[in-house]
Amino acid sequence: MIEPFLLKAFAAGAGLAVLTAPLGSVVVWSRMAYFGEAVAHAGLIGIALALSTGLDRTLAVLLVTLAASGLLLLLGRQNLVPLDSVLGLIHHGSLSLGIIAAAMLAGPGVDLQGYLFGDIFAVSETDLALLAALGLVVGLAMWHLWQPLLRIALDPDLAAAEGVPRERVRLAFTIVLALAVALAVKFVGVLLVIAFLVVPAVAARPFAASPEQMVWLASGIGIGAVLAGLSVSLAWDAPGGPAIVLAMALAAAASLVAAGLRKSR
Amino acid sequence: MATPARVDPPHHARREPDCCDQGHRGHRLDTHAPPLPAIGTLVSARGLTFARGGRPILTGIDVDVVPGEILTLIGPNGAGKTTLVRLLLGLDRPDSGTVHRADGLVVGYVPQMFAADRALPMTVSRFLSLGLAPTPVQIAAALEEVGAARVAGQQLASLSGGELQRILIARAVLRNPGLLVLDEPVKGVDFLGEADLYRLIADLRDARGFGVLLVSHDLHVVMAASDRVLCLNRHICCSGVPHAVAKHPEYARLFGRELAAAYAVYEHHHDHAHAIDGSPLPVGNDDLGDRSA
Numbered sequence: 001m002i003e004p005f006l007l008k009a010f011a012a013g014a015g016l017a018v019l020t021a022p023l024g025s026v027v028v029w030s031r032m033a034y035f036g037e038a039v040a041h042a043g044l045i046g047i048a049l050a051l052s053t054g055l056d057r058t059l060a061v062l063l064v065t066l067a068a069s070g071l072l073l074l075l076g077r078q079n080l081v082p083l084d085s086v087l088g089l090i091h092h093g094s095l096s097l098g099i100i101a102a103a104m105l106a107g108p109g110v111d112l113q114g115y116l117f118g119d120i121f122a123v124s125e126t127d128l129a130l131l132a133a134l135g136l137v138v139g140l141a142m143w144h145l146w147q148p149l150l151r152i153a154l155d156p157d158l159a160a161a162e163g164v165p166r167e168r169v170r171l172a173f174t175i176v177l178a179l180a181v182a183l184a185v186k187f188v189g190v191l192l193v194i195a196f197l198v199v200p201a202v203a204a205r206p207f208a209a210s211p212e213q214m215v216w217l218a219s220g221i222g223i224g225a226v227l228a229g230l231s232v233s234l235a236w237d238a239p240g241g242p243a244i245v246l247a248m249a250l251a252a253a254a255s256l257v258a259a260g261l262r263k264s265r
Numbered sequence: 266m267a268t269p270a271r272v273d274p275p276h277h278a279r280r281e282p283d284c285c286d287q288g289h290r291g292h293r294l295d296t297h298a299p300p301l302p303a304i305g306t307l308v309s310a311r312g313l314t315f316a317r318g319g320r321p322i323l324t325g326i327d328v329d330v331v332p333g334e335i336l337t338l339i340g341p342n343g344a345g346k347t348t349l350v351r352l353l354l355g356l357d358r359p360d361s362g363t364v365h366r367a368d369g370l371v372v373g374y375v376p377q378m379f380a381a382d383r384a385l386p387m388t389v390s391r392f393l394s395l396g397l398a399p400t401p402v403q404i405a406a407a408l409e410e411v412g413a414a415r416v417a418g419q420q421l422a423s424l425s426g427g428e429l430q431r432i433l434i435a436r437a438v439l440r441n442p443g444l445l446v447l448d449e450p451v452k453g454v455d456f457l458g459e460a461d462l463y464r465l466i467a468d469l470r471d472a473r474g475f476g477v478l479l480v481s482h483d484l485h486v487v488m489a490a491s492d493r494v495l496c497l498n499r500h501i502c503c504s505g506v507p508h509a510v511a512k513h514p515e516y517a518r519l520f521g522r523e524l525a526a527a528y529a530v531y532e533h534h535h536d537h538a539h540a541i542d543g544s545p546l547p548v549g550n551d552d553l554g555d556r557s558a
Contacts, residue, residue, distance in 0.1 A: 029385040151395055153385055154421075158433075161354045161374035162396065162440065208386045209420070 008123045009230055012131060012187050013244060016196060017222025019135045021204075022142045022215045023180050024197030026173065028205070029153035033198050034084060035072060038091035040181045040193040042068035044098025047115045047190070051105040058130065062182035068094060069174045098190070113239075118189030120230075120240040127186060134183050141176045145169060150211055188241040195245045200225065203252035206259030221251050306331050307370055307444045307476045308353050313362035315348055322348050324500050326362070330444060335470055335477040335490060337507075340497035341519060346480045347377060349497065350448050353478070370444060373437025373475075377448040379429060381421035389424070390417050393436050407435040411465060430462065438469060445469070448480045463490040 027036050046064035050057040068090060075086045102115060142149075148169045151159040160166040184193045204217035229244030306329045313326040323345045330336050330353075338346050351357045353364055354374065366372075381387070393404050408414045411431040416424060424432065430450050437445055450462055467490050470477050479491065495504040496516055503513040510516050 029382060031382075147396055150385075150387075154381060154387070154392070154395070155376060155379055157351075157354075157356055158374055158376050158379065160356055161372055161376075161446070163372075164396070205384060205386065209388065210386055210391060214386055 005121055005123075006230065006234070008125070008128060009120045009240065010226060011128055012123045013120060013226030013230065014223045015128075015131050015135060016184050016187060017200065017226055018219045019131075019138055020180060020184065020197045021200060021218040021222060022146070023138070023177060024199075024201040025204075025211065025214050025218060026149050026153060027177070027194075027197055028201045029211075030149075032177075033194060034087050034091075036177060036181070036194045036197060038072060038087045038094070039065050039068045039178060040185070040190050041091055042094035042098065043181060043185050043190045043193075044102060044115060045094055046098075046182070047185075048098055048101030048105050051102060058182050058186060061185050062179060065178035065181050066175065069178050073171070073174065114189070116189045116191045117239055118185065118187050118192065118241045120187045120244070121233075123187065131183060134179060138176055138180050138183075141172065145172055145176070149173060188244070192241050192245050195248065196222070199245065199248040199252050203248065203255040206255050206262075222248065225251055306365075307367050308478070309365045310353060310359075311363050313349070313352055313359045313364070315345070315352060315357070315359050322499060323352070323359075326497075326501060328353065328495065328501075330476045330478050332443065332476050333470070333474050334492040335467065335479060336493045336495060337479045337481060337491035338495050338497055339481055340502075342482060344482075344498045346482070346497055347448055350446060350478065350480055354446060367443065371440055371442045373434075373440050373442030373445045375430065375433040375437055375445075375447040375450050377480075379433055381424075381429070383422040385421075387421050388417070389413075389419055389421060389432055392421055392432065393439055397439055399439050403439065407439045408432075410438065410469070411435045412461075427462075431465075434465070434469075438473070441473075442475050444476045444478065446478045449482065450479070466490065 027033055043061040043065050046061035047057060049055060049064060050060035053060070072087065072090055075090070076083050078086075099112065102112060148159065148164045151162070151164050152166055152169060156166055180197075181193050184196055188196050200218040200222040201214065203221045204214045208214035208217055225247035226244050228247040230240060232238055232247070233240045233243040308328070308330045310326060310328045313323055313328075314321070315323040326349060328336075328349070338349065340346050348357070352359050353366075354372065355364065355366070389408070390401075390404055393399060393407065399407070404417065405414065408417055411434050413428055413431040413435065416428055416432070421429070421432070434445075434447070434450070445466070447466065450466070466477060466479065469475075489507065491507050493505065494507045494510040496502040496510055496513070496519065498519055502515040502519060503510055505513075
């Protein structure tokens with residue numbers, strides 16, 4: 001007999017894996033992993049905000065991730081300093097601010113680890129309902145943006161010259177990404193969110209011949225990693241989120257090694 | 266599309282005191298640039314100025330591209346050719362001046378660098394269908410037209426530079442464009458392939474009647490395939506039919522007298538090749554060995 005808490009943890013993990021697969025693939029194609037990382041880590045400020053104001057945690061994280069995305073997009077327009085350096089500034093600045101704020105606001109007994117790595121075993125039915133509802137929104141938005149996103153990922157200038165509204169599509173994707181990050185933070189924490197997006201997509205790449213195949217494979221690999229991670233977590237009493245991400249990373253490493261062997265043969 | 270009369274649109278060359286001898290056939294003598302774009306143009310730009318980091322890249326550029334013509338933009342490296350194309354396509358905004366594109370103009374664009382990221386798996390057929398809805402027959406026909414029929418099922422990342430250029434041209438043509446813009450389409454293509462590529466572009470123009478804006482930094486092959494040449498070095502040095510531009514003193518100054526003189530030899534052979542229809546371009550000619558890079 002499977003414990004209900006385990007079932008809920010699996011449902012949340014598998015749902016997230018399916019939801020983040022298309023987003024993670026676009027992030028990989030568009031080289032936005034570091035961008036996503038910076039936005040996700042800023043989410044910790046949102047958690048501090050929720051602790052201090054009593055605002056809903058997901059909403060507070062969403063507000064901060066949106067603000068961080070907007071700031072990054074604006075800073076990306078200056079051309080004095082390369083974007084990855086600016087990302088580093090925002091990334092570590094907001095992470096530090098978030099840790100300080102969360103630690104101070106929550107008092108001395110705060111479990112900071114829960115915010116950094118999430119607690120997938122503490123999923124409630126309300127959390128699952130929210131995941132399903134907002135997940136649907138994210139899914140529909142991605143369905144709508146899919147073709148223009150592919151064209152921009154291939155060549156932004158070619159897409160723009162052909163009439164794709166490049167800036168609008170990028171902005172829309174950034175909002176969807178912020179929403180997905182805010183949703184996932186509760187389950188896997190601010191530090192591991194982007195791994196949840198990116199690592200299954202990386203694992204899927206060597207075996208995909210089309211963008212959609214890569215998304216389906218990434219979903220499947222993500223679900224498999226959730227299963228494996230939760231099992232390991234139960235068997236050895238390891239933290240759930242990191243166990244899942246470790247399983248994803250092992251799958252990605254194996255996949256890339258297999259691709260390398262296949263090529264060199 | 267009806268083929269319009271080949272008339273030099275007015276005012277594509279702004280006067281620069283150092284560079285234009287009056288009465289040259291590439292120039293018009295009237296000096297008052299009209300505030301409105303010429304009627305019937307695909308793209309029309311007036312008084313474009315663009316600077317980056319305080320350094321002027323383009324000043325006082327007037328350009329028109331009309332339907333059915335091949336307008337070639339030549340100039341040395343760093344002359345601002347790609348910048349001008351980006352302004353005309355609306356990819357960058359000029360600091361001053363106006364760019365007007367015809368209403369509903371469909372642009373087919375072949376960018377200078379198209380490095381299909383290996384992280385994105387995609388076959389050639391899928392790439393040709395992205396954002397379009399061609400039938401498999403149309404895709405096959407477009408690939409046939411550019412001489413790349415056998416790569417339809419291959420991954421973009423596995424193509425050679427020359428194959429990729431042809432695929433990009435196939436995509437541009439599938440869009441049924443009013444204007445085809447190619448930025449250094451022969452980069453990374455060997456000399457024989459280069460002549461082939463320019464002939465392909467001219468053939469496509471003949472069959473479809475679209476306007477072509479072609480960027481190049483080499484001279485001879487590209488000039489012979491053009492209707493009009495615009496010689497750019499941050500400003501427009503001279504412009505007109507290839508024959509006239511080749512004789513322009515500013516052109517000789519820009520590219521060196523010897524190199525410029527080689528064009529006449531090339532043109533002769535080209536005319537000859539046309540007369541006997543379909544014979545290969547004179548690639549063995551020694552005069553062509555020193556093409557500028």
